[in-house]
Amino acid sequence: MVTLYQNKIQEQLHMMMKTANTNTSFISVNEKTDNIDPLRFFHLGEEFSLGQRFFWSDPANEAVYVGLGCAYSIEVSHHENRFMEVEHEWKRFIKQVMFDQKGRGPLLFGGFSFDPLKAKTKRWVNFPEAKMIIPMMLLSIVKGDSSITITIPSKNNEEELLRIEQMLALLQQEKTVQYEHNATCVKIFEIEKDEWLTAVAKATSDIRNGELGKVVLAREARLLFDKRINPTVVLKRLREQQPFSYVFAFENGSDCFLGASPEQLVKKDDDMCYSTCLAGSIRRGKTLKEDKELGNWLLQDSKNLHEHRFVVDMIREAMLEVCDEVIIPDQPSLLKMRDIQHLYTPVKGFSRQPISLLSLVERLHPTPALGGTPRSKALRKIREIEPLDRGWYASPIGWLDAKGNGEFAVAIRSGLLQGNEVSIFAGCGVVGDSDPLSEYEETRVKFKPMLSALGGSENE
Ligand SMILES: C=C(O[C@@H]1C=C(C(=O)O)C=C[C@H]1O)C(=O)O
Ligand SMILES: [Mg+2]
Known part of the structure; x- marks a missing residue:
């Protein structure tokens, strides 16, 4: 029928x-x-x-x-x-x-x-x-x-x-579809961990020397499975485990780039423009009390507030270039995801004249949440010292319609599936008082959403 x-x-x-x-x-x-x-x-x-x-x-x-x-x-x-x-x-x-x-x-x-x-x-x-x-x-x-x-x-x-x-x-067809995960993770490698720690230490000292304000450095972990990983299974788990994220996948031949990102880059709905400042992070607590304490600590920690401020300042400036009015709360609040909590400031503006979504993407990418401040110096620093080809990680991913409305997220908490192999990525905002080992721990927390969805370890 x-x-x-x-x-x-x-x-x-x-x-x-x-x-x-x-x-x-x-x-x-x-x-x-x-x-x-x-x-x-x-x-x-x-x-x-x-x-x-x-x-x-x-x-x-x-x-x-x-x-x-x-x-x-x-x-x-x-x-x-x-x-x-x-x-x-x-x-x-x-x-x-x-x-x-x-x-x-x-x-x-x-x-x-x-x-x-x-x-x-x-x-x-x-x-x-x-x-x-x-x-x-x-x-x-x-x-x-x-x-x-x-x-x-x-x-x-x-x-x-x-x-x-x-x-x-x-x-x-009425048939129900089973998406069981029948690929097992057999090995996890951290790629160039020591080089990454050295890069964070170098960036910290360059920042202290006044060369730049902030730079985001990312690293990769690679997982090997006994069989090809089915992207539907990973997407299903991401939707269940990260309900407050953008869940996305872009497949190209036998490769599939996917993830669950909490970060909006920009959304346009006629003359309304929205963006998000997300920077500053701490893990979730094991109890309600601990979780609240960690959140309160984050809201007052000067290093994390400093990381966050760069993003707010840059997004405000970019939006003011095209919007008459830009609405931004004075203080960040907390955005709590399953594995991590962030400092969060939403941004809303009314565009002065018709402005295209892709021109907003061009203005905003990369914000200091993924690149750094000033933008061009931070990008040069990343090219020079980060031991990673980011590819589409930390980049705009999204959609637009014939009228020019649409939305882009920042493709973090993501991974690239390639047959039996997956590369996952995580980075963090390095400022003058960053400590390489604490930043390393922060990237471990940011790997968790993908690791759990893949059925790798760190499922706790
Ligand atoms: C770079 C990542 O996350 C970004 C960096 C953050 C930070 O350093 O505190 C917080 C949110 C994101 O803007 C990532 O998840 O890979
Ligand atoms: Mg950080």
Whole structure:
């Protein structure tokens, strides 16, 4: 039995194909559906998507998006102007799409590398300086309402139509899907721990010498499994264990970059712009009392407040350049996640004139929460002393729509799945009175969300 929405999707696709004019290269159809479990959709779409899947959910679960397959891909592999090139291509693409103007049209998903000027390793070959895709099949669950959007070429699309038909048929099967984790972690390596500790000590002394104010240094741990890790299993655990985070995944061939980040980079909703200052960290307590004590300590600790202040000052300045009014509380509050608590200051502004989301991303990335202060000196320092190719870790990842609204998170608490191997990443803000071993402990706490989701150790 084919349910109503599946029939409607196919009818609409055929109708649009008939009416498409010569300026139309793509057609995009949107149809409301009954509730569809986003993880089931992600999982069932493995074959359909040919190694191109995207997952996004925000902390409030206001928007959950799952993209399968690729209708069109925008890629930048050189250093300059990557944000504006993506924007330009997206606008060009949208003009060639025929879609029902009552609907939202197609969405664009993807991310950027942390620093195009850092020397690259082979690990991140599938993740260029910018890559954003328009999925062929998209599940949107916005404030609880589900819909499917199909975007395909308007001509010569027999192959795509067949694949869509098969995927829709797969979706209506009643079969429940099991996502058990049957890969076991057999080894965990910390990569270049001693070099990293030396880099933190060096950065601390450079900061004391007045060279710069703050620099964020990150490191990597690598896990080996006995089998290929299924990204659906990891996503499921991240959604269960980190309900107040952005849960994201970007799959590219046999690699999948995913994570659960508490940090918003920017959100744009017409003239409302939002950002978040998140810096300053301590672990959660084992009891309620200890947890409160640790939180109160964090709210008053001068080193952590100093780390946090750089972020607030920079984001305020960046937002004031484009907004009439910027609302920022005077004091940070606490953001408590399962494994860690942070100093947190939300930022809200009203844009003065129409401003594009990607130009906001360009202004804000990297904030001093992931780069440092001043930005260009901190980036140079990271290039020079950090023993890591960050790839997409600590970078903007997110989505935007045809009107230019959307949201980007900072891709921290993340890892890169590659067959039987996973690299996970964590960094911390180094200031003048940082102690390398305490910073090392802080990165261990920041590894926990990914380690637990992967079923590595440190599950406590
Ligand atoms: C760099 C990371 O986290 C960032 C650094 C923080 C800090 O040093 O206190 C806190 C939150 C994040 O902005 C990470 O999780 O890898
Ligand atoms: Mg810190």
